[in-house]
Amino acid sequence: MKLDRLGALLTAAGALALLTLPFVVFKANRIVPGDPRTLLQVLPAWAALGCYALLLAVAASALVADDARIRLLAALAGVVVVALAAAAAGNALTPPGNKVVRIAPGAAWWVLLIALGLLATDAATRLRPPPALRVLFLVVCVAVAWLALAHGTFDHLSIMREYAVNAARFAHEAARHVSLAAGSLGAALAAGLPLGILCHRVPRLRGATLGVLNVIQTVPAIALFGILMAPLGLLAAAVPLAAALGVRGIGAAPAAVALFLYSLLPIVANTVAGLKRVSHAAVEAAHGMGMTNAQVLRRIELPLALPVILTGVRVVLVQNIGMVTIAALIGGGGLGTFVFQGIGQTAIDLVLLGAIPIVVLAFSAAVLLDALVEVMDHTRR
Amino acid sequence: MITIEKLSKRYGATTVVDGVSMEIARNSLTVIVGTSGSGKSTLLRMVNRLVEPSSGRVLIEGRDTREEPAHLLRRRIGYAIQGHGLFPHRTVAENIATVPRLLGWDDARIRARVAELLRAFQLDPALYAGQFPHQLSGGQQQRVGVARALAAEPAVLLMDEPFGALDPIIRAKAQEDLLEVRQRFGTTIVLVTHDMDEAFRLGDHVAVMSEGRVLQYDRPAALLTQPADPFVSRMTGMADRALRLLALIPAGEAAAPGADGGPEVVSTATLRDVLSELVWRGVDSVRVVDPDGRPRGRLTVAAILARGRP
Numbered sequence: 062m063k064l065d066r067l068g069a070l071l072t073a074a075g076a077l078a079l080l081t082l083p084f085v086v087f088k089a090n091r092i093v094p095g096d097p098r099t100l101l102q103v104l105p106a107w108a109a110l111g112c113y114a115l116l117l118a119v120a121a122s123a124l125v126a127d128d129a130r131i132r133l134l135a136a137l138a139g140v141v142v143v144a145l146a147a148a149a150a151g152n153a154l155t156p157p158g159n160k161v162v163r164i165a166p167g168a169a170w171w172v173l174l175i176a177l178g179l180l181a182t183d184a185a186t187r188l189r190p191p192p193a194l195r196v197l198f199l200v201v202c203v204a205v206a207w208l209a210l211a212h213g214t215f216d217h218l219s220i221m222r223e224y225a226v227n228a229a230r231f232a233h234e235a236a237r238h239v240s241l242a243a244g245s246l247g248a249a250l251a252a253g254l255p256l257g258i259l260c261h262r263v264p265r266l267r268g269a270t271l272g273v274l275n276v277i278q279t280v281p282a283i284a285l286f287g288i289l290m291a292p293l294g295l296l297a298a299a300v301p302l303a304a305a306l307g308v309r310g311i312g313a314a315p316a317a318v319a320l321f322l323y324s325l326l327p328i329v330a331n332t333v334a335g336l337k338r339v340s341h342a343a344v345e346a347a348h349g350m351g352m353t354n355a356q357v358l359r360r361i362e363l364p365l366a367l368p369v370i371l372t373g374v375r376v377v378l379v380q381n382i383g384m385v386t387i388a389a390l391i392g393g394g395g396l397g398t399f400v401f402q403g404i405g406q407t408a409i410d411l412v413l414l415g416a417i418p419i420v421v422l423a424f425s426a427a428v429l430l431d432a433l434v435e436v437m438d439h440t441r442r
Numbered sequence: 443m444i445t446i447e448k449l450s451k452r453y454g455a456t457t458v459v460d461g462v463s464m465e466i467a468r469n470s471l472t473v474i475v476g477t478s479g480s481g482k483s484t485l486l487r488m489v490n491r492l493v494e495p496s497s498g499r500v501l502i503e504g505r506d507t508r509e510e511p512a513h514l515l516r517r518r519i520g521y522a523i524q525g526h527g528l529f530p531h532r533t534v535a536e537n538i539a540t541v542p543r544l545l546g547w548d549d550a551r552i553r554a555r556v557a558e559l560l561r562a563f564q565l566d567p568a569l570y571a572g573q574f575p576h577q578l579s580g581g582q583q584q585r586v587g588v589a590r591a592l593a594a595e596p597a598v599l600l601m602d603e604p605f606g607a608l609d610p611i612i613r614a615k616a617q618e619d620l621l622e623v624r625q626r627f628g629t630t631i632v633l634v635t636h637d638m639d640e641a642f643r644l645g646d647h648v649a650v651m652s653e654g655r656v657l658q659y660d661r662p663a664a665l666l667t668q669p670a671d672p673f674v675s676r677m678t679g680m681a682d683r684a685l686r687l688l689a690l691i692p693a694g695e696a697a698a699p700g701a702d703g704g705p706e707v708v709s710t711a712t713l714r715d716v717l718s719e720l721v722w723r724g725v726d727s728v729r730v731v732d733p734d735g736r737p738r739g740r741l742t743v744a745a746i747l748a749r750g751r752p
Contacts, residue, residue, distance in 0.1 A: 346527030349492055349600075350541050350590075351517030364531050 067183055068123035068132075071176040075120065078176075079113075083167035085150045090161050091219070091408050097167060103150040115142045116173075123180055133184035139177040143170060144215075151217030165219040165410060192432035199428045203421070219410040220417070227399065227414065235418060237313070238395035241388060242381035242422075245317050249324030249377060254370070256325070257332025258358065267333060274326035282319060282384055286391045289315040316393030320384060324377040331373025335366025368438040375430035382423040386415070443468040443630060444489065444598065449498035450654075451484050458484045460654035461498070466647075468597075471624055471631045473641040475677065476651035482634045485651070486600050489632065490519045502598060517541055520599035520629070524606040526587030528575040534560070534586050535571035541594040559589040562626060563619065581612040585619065592627060601633040605640065617643055638677055642686060650674050663690050667752035684750040688713035696749055697730040697739035704728045709738045713746050720746070 083097030101109045115138070122135035151164040166174075190198065215221045224231060260267040280288070294310025296303050308314045339362050347357045363370075389397030399415030402408075444466040451459040459481040466472050476482040487493040489500055491512040500507045507515055528537050535556045542552045557567040563585040575583055584605065591599055604620075605613045617640065624631055635641055641648045642662050649659040650673070658670040666687045669675040678686065693716050694709025704727040707716050716728060720743055730738040 340527070340530065342523060342525045342527035343529050344527075345492075346521065346523055346587075346590075347529070347540075349490060349516060349521035349523065349527075351513045351515070351544055352540075353513050356544075361529055365529075 063125075065124055065126075068120075068125075068180070071180055072120040072123055075116070075173050075176045078169040078172035079116070082169035082172065084169045085147060085154070086165045086167045087154055088163040088165065088219070091163050091223075091410065092406075095163075095165060095167075098150070098154070099169075100146060100150070103153050104146070108146075108149065112142055112146045115139070119177070119180075129184045129187035133181055133188065136177050136181035136184060140174065140181070143173050143177065144209075147218060148215050151215065155217045160222070163219040163222060163410065164217060192435045195428055196432050199425055203425065220413050223399075223408070223410045223414045227411075230398075231414070234394055234396050234398050234415075238382070238385050238397075238419070239422070241313065241317060241320065241385045241393065241395055242378065245320035245324055245381055246374065246377050248317075248321045249328050250374070252321075253325050253328030254332055257329040257370075258336065260329060260333050261336040271326070271330060271333070274329060277322050278326045282323070282387050283390065285319045285322065286315050286387070289318055290391070293318065311391045311393075313388070313393045315391060316385070316388030316395075320381050320388075323384065324381060327373040327376040327380070328370070331369050331376075332366065335369030335373075336362055338369060339365040368434050371430060371434045371437060375427060375434065378426045378430060379423050382419060382426060386419055443503050444632070445501040445504075446485075446489070447499050447501070449485065449488055449500065450496050451481070451488060451493060452496045457654050459488065459495075462651075462654075462656050463498075464649060464656065464659055466630065466632060468630055469624075469628050470646045471621075471633065471644055472647045472649065473645035474632065474634045474649045474651060474656075475638055475641040476636065477677075478636060480651040481654040482636075482651045483602055486602055486632060486634045489598075490516045490521060490600055492516075517544055517594065518596055518598075520591035520594075520596040522588050522591040522599065522601045522604045524603035526575075526583045526607075528583055528587055528590070530575055532574075533571065534565075534573050534575065534578070535567075537575065537586060538590045538593050540590060545594055547594075555593060555595075559593060562623065563589050565589075580608060581616065584608060584612075584616055588616075588620070588623070592623070592629065595627070597630060599629045599631045601631065603635055604633065606635075613640075620644065638679065642690065650677055663687060666690075685714050685717075688717060688746065688750045689715075691749055693728075693730045693741060694732070694738050696745065697741055698745060700740040701729065701737055702727065702740060704740070706731055707741070708733055713741075713749055716741055717743070717746050 079100075083095075084100045085098050085103060086095030087098055088095040100112060103109075104112070119135045119139035119142075122131055126132050126135065147166050147170055154164045155162055185195075185198075209215065210221070216225070256270065260270050277285075290310040293308055293315050297308045297310065297314075298304070300308075343361055343365070344357060347361045352360065385393070385395045386397035386400060388395050389401050396415040396419050400412050400419075403411030403413075403415065444464075446462055446464040446466070449459060449462045450457065462485055464472075474482045474485060484493055488495045489502075489507070491507060494512075502519075529540075532540075535553075538556045538559055539552045542555060547555075556571065560567040560570060565582060565585065570578070570582070570586075575586070578586065584607075588601075588604065591601075605616050608616055620631070621644065623629070633644060645662055647659065648662050648665055650657045650665065650671075652673050658665060658674045660668075660670075665674055665678050666683050669678065675683075689712045691713045692709060693707055693711045693713060696713055697709065704725050705719065705723055707719060707728045707730055709730050709732050711719075720726070720728065727740050727742040729740055732738055
């Protein structure tokens with residue numbers, strides 16, 4: 062039997078973390094430093110030992126199992142065990158009715174989760190599931206997590222405590238986050254596609270346009286917000302309609318404009334690259350058979366360039382979901398609000414309340430668009 | 443039926459096509475042959491206005507091609523190019539249906555035409571209609587490319603190095619197919635190539651181009667026997683011109699009455715093939731028979747040799 066190298070590494074990391082680091086941290090309130098606890102200290106002995114046994118089984122499959130399906134199932138089962146153990150620890154450590162104590166997952170918990178996540182990703186990569194199956198898998202995972210959260214399984218953990226306090230704002234900021242990311246993508250598509258097509262047709266325009274967009278891309282996000290503050294503030298002051306539409310020097314407007322500018326380069330560059338990739342003979346034949354320029358573009362060039370353009374859309378969407386976070390700094394809203402509030406209050410749980418959904422959103426967007434690109438590329442080769 | 447009048451194309455100071463005039467007869471297969479950079483492709487592309495002439499004009503059936511918008515003109519003219527140019531995201535049937543769809547044919551008519559063309563090119567519609575170009579072999583792709591060019595029953599078919607990307611065996615088959623298609627659909631074909639063998643094998647008329655000018659436009663045999671220009675002689679090849687000439691004459695045409703012995707050859711074979719057979723077998727004469735076996739007469743070495751000189 063051959064020892065799996067990645068499995069060995071992850072098992073060692075998980076075991077070391079479990080033996081030396083706290084599984085959960087008990088805090089009397091959200092600000093004070095915590096009190097580390099191991100699994101054995103917080104759960105009844107039978108439950109703690111049961112968890113250890115289950116994790117041992119996962120480790121065994123990670124070490125020796127050849128079948129990627131078994132490895133994937135074991136990793137997912139491990140995630141469930143670790144998550145439920147944390148939930149149980151939260152329930153056990155919280156005095157009834159107490160809303161002040163914070164039970165936060167400890168360093169060992171995070172190490173285990175990352176190790177199991179890597180194990181699952183590795184197994185999923187080996188399986189090479191078709192696009193539809195990947196999307197289905199994502200939907201099932203998100204749905205299970207959603208159901209558990211809605212059911213209140215994790216209500217006694219610190220992050221969910223922060224959520225309970227911020228529930229009303231959370232939905233609003235999450236919606237704002239998504240609409241800023243998707244809205245600026247939409248605007249970038251509306252402007253970037255025609256610009257990309259134009260750059261493809263007029264080679265002289267290409268270098269200049271891509272050069273300018275490249276420079277914009279190198280401006281740090283915070284600096285771009287700052288640069289946009291003055292002109293947008295002036296615009297709002299001079300044009301009442303703009304002010305009425307919510308355009309101001311700070312807030313969502315400069316964030317949306319900055320994200321739009323960042324989105325342009327991947328969209329335009331990929332449109333140009335995609336059109337360039339289209340078989341010259343096919344375009345020549347299309348013209349030769351009597352298609353008009355618009356027909357050649359719509360029926361031949363754009364469909365054949367679509368996979369590359371969608372790759373650009375994927376880059377933009379994932380990039381935007383991450384970058385919207387910083388919009389909170391200039392009052393643009395979004396999940397970044399919690400991140401920066403949490404930093405300000407040294408409340409790490411509040412930071413995580415903002416950060417974890419951002420990671421989940423970006424990951425989901427990547428999986429969805431990767432699947433879409435693959436489907437398109439397959440049928441439109 | 444295609445009249446080219448003093449057609450020129452200039453890009454800045456460079457003249458690519460220089461005052462070409464040609465008459466191309468209905469149902470003929472005309473080959474334009476020349477080295478690369480001779481302007482042959484540009485000349486062809488001015489016929490369907492993929493390239494707009496700088497001066498001169500093209501008439502098809504007496505009508506100036508500039509009378510209608512270029513894209514409408516092109517829908518009436520078949521166009522096949524090197525590397526076939528099939529649309530990779532469309533099935534074989536959709537590819538062939540391109541021009542009929544542009545012309546607004548109804549679905550039933552398009553389906554019937556696609557099936558007819560696929561069968562004409564020895565591709566079973568049930569098997570190939572739904573396939574994508576990348577699933578076909580190179581030869582099949584090329585056949586679909588020609589079928590697509592013929593889809594809307596054009597009176598004129600323009601072909602730009604259509605067999606350039608094929609290996610020699612598939613290329614020979616494609617050339618045979620083209621001659622058959624021409625018989626079957628009665629299309630006027632103008633074909634551009636740099637390959638003199640191909641020009642001789644296919645063309646009723648061959649135009650030799652160099653530096654934007656047509657040096658000679660004539661029957662293939664005349665290019666050999668009465669070259670208008672040293673360049674034409676070089677293009678047609680001095681060393682084997684006698685054999686090329688023999689290769690243009692079918693045995694049936696040269697056969698003399700008589701029925702004495704010797705091996706049998708079919709009347710569609712060229713004199714070059716017959717001569718090769720005579721040399722190989724070490725005999726002096728052959729009997730010529732039609733493909734259906736009827737005797738056509740005899741051919742002697744002396745008779746063949748007599749045809750191999752001007």
